[in-house]
Amino acid sequence: MKKNILLTVLLSFCLVSCYKEAPIQADKDAPKYELEDSSDPARHFIYEYHKKTGVFILDEYDDTDYLWNVSSISNYRLKRIGEGVLEDAVKYIDDVLLSCYTDDFAKKYMPIHIFLADSVSHSTYKTGAFYDMPCIYGRSYIAIGQLREENFPMDADKKLEATGKIHGRLWGNFICRNGLVTLPEGYFSPSESYYSQSVTAEELKQVGLWAHDELNYLENMAPDRYGDIAHFVEMITTHSEQEMKQEMEGYENLQIKYSILVSTVKEICGTDLQAIGNEKSKSRQ
Numbered sequence: 001m002k003k004n005i006l007l008t009v010l011l012s013f014c015l016v017s018c019y020k021e022a023p024i025q026a027d028k029d030a031p032k033y034e035l036e037d038s039s040d041p042a043r044h045f046i047y048e049y050h051k052k053t054g055v056f057i058l059d060e061y062d063d064t065d066y067l068w069n070v071s072s073i074s075n076y077r078l079k080r081i082g083e084g085v086l087e088d089a090v091k092y093i094d095d096v097l098l099s100c101y102t103d104d105f106a107k108k109y110m111p112i113h114i115f116l117a118d119s120v121s122h123s124t125y126k127t128g129a130f131y132d133m134p135c136i137y138g139r140s141y142i143a144i145g146q147l148r149e150e151n152f153p154m155d156a157d158k159k160l161e162a163t164g165k166i167h168g169r170l171w172g173n174f175i176c177r178n179g180l181v182t183l184p185e186g187y188f189s190p191s192e193s194y195y196s197q198s199v200t201a202e203e204l205k206q207v208g209l210w211a212h213d214e215l216n217y218l219e220n221m222a223p224d225r226y227g228d229i230a231h232f233v234e235m236i237t238t239h240s241e242q243e244m245k246q247e248m249e250g251y252e253n254l255q256i257k258y259s260i261l262v263s264t265v266k267e268i269c270g271t272d273l274q275a276i277g278n279e280k281s282k283s284r285q
Contacts, residue, residue, distance in 0.1 A: 172230025208253030
């Protein structure tokens with residue numbers, strides 16, 4: 001009897017072990033959506049971009065793809081783009097995001113889904129930072145908001161601000177949060193003890209941070225590690241190299257983190273974040 005019980009326990013353990021060790025299938029291995037080529041320029045671009053990179057740019061999508069976040073339901077809500085906006089929306093995301101990276105980069109680091117949205121908002125907010133955001137992120141997607149007829153052509157300052165938010169979320173909240181790129185600990189160490197703590201505006205740059213966590217409920221709350229990366233990338237991709245030097249003058253921690261971030265991304269991904277900022281910042285000149 002004891003032998004039978006022992007064998008049963010061992011068998012159960014082996015089954016559990018095998019289950020845990022089974023390989024996890026990546027989302028890109030089993031695409032949910034199918035795209036067809038079209039004579040429409042926007043849809044042809046979407047088709048070609050997917051064929052080259054595996055990324056789906058979608059104006060029609062299942063709600064569960066952005067609501068479901070593995071163990072919880074997202075509080076964000078997307079409103080799909082209206083009729084007649086797709087062409088402007090595709091030109092916009094190509095300009096502010098896609099054209100900044102190579103196809104090889106997109107294959108490795110872009111989310112499988114890019115959702116196009118008229119608006120992106122937190123379900124319980126009608127104003128403020130949680131309402132009508134330029135973008136949000138999820139486990140396998142980025143959603144680009146503010147894509148509606150009244151916003152095209154987009155004001156240059158508003159477009160530059162949105163560009164920074166989109167690149168920041170891509171790097172901090174998607175690429176780095178999902179472990180696709182890991183920054184050295186030397187990047188985090190100047191700010192480590194301040195993450196998710198109350199920090200005055202005067203202290204921010206001294207401790208190597210650019211901004212408070214605008215999506216946090218508590219006032220003057222410093223971001224976490226990923227919010228820190230998002231803010232830094234937001235600054236770099238909207239400012240020229242000369243502007244960055246001026247902004248960081250007298251702040252050693254910012255200079256240290258800037259050097260580590262730019263050099264690490266260039267080494268791992270072959271992407272020059274500062275080159276993006278050099279180009280995009282021209283709209284401010």
